Amino acid sequence: MSREAWGDxxxxxxxxxxxxxxxxxxxxxxxxxxxxxxxxxxxxxGGDPSTAASLRANWNPDWGKDPGKPDSVKKSAWS
Numbered sequence: 001m002s003r004e005a006w007g008d009x010x011x012x013x014x015x016x017x018x019x020x021x022x023x024x025x026x027x028x029x030x031x032x033x034x035x036x037x038x039x040x041x042x043x044x045x046g047g048d049p050s051t052a053a054s055l056r057a058n059w060n061p062d063w064g065k066d067p068g069k070p071d072s073v074k075k076s077a078w079s
Contacts, residue, residue, distance in 0.1 A: 029063055033070045 019027075036055060044052035059066040 025064075029067065030070070032063060033067050037070050 036058070040052040040055040043055060056069070
């Protein structure tokens with residue numbers, strides 16, 4: 001559907017407040033980073049530190065450079 005149908009004929013450059021592709025990619029990467037650490041903490045508390053280390057070491061290079069451990073992930077109730 002065209003933008004003109006809604007009377008919104010401005011350019012796409014005036015879309016302030018919308019999520020850009022770059023912002024979405026950063027949020028996706030941050031979520032993956034936090035999920036990886038939370039899974040590692042879960043496995044670690046179960047007594048398997050080698051699998052936890054393996055989880056922390058895995059990163060898909062298509063997602064960009066491995067950011068390492070997140071700056072802040074809420075500690076699990078079991079840690």
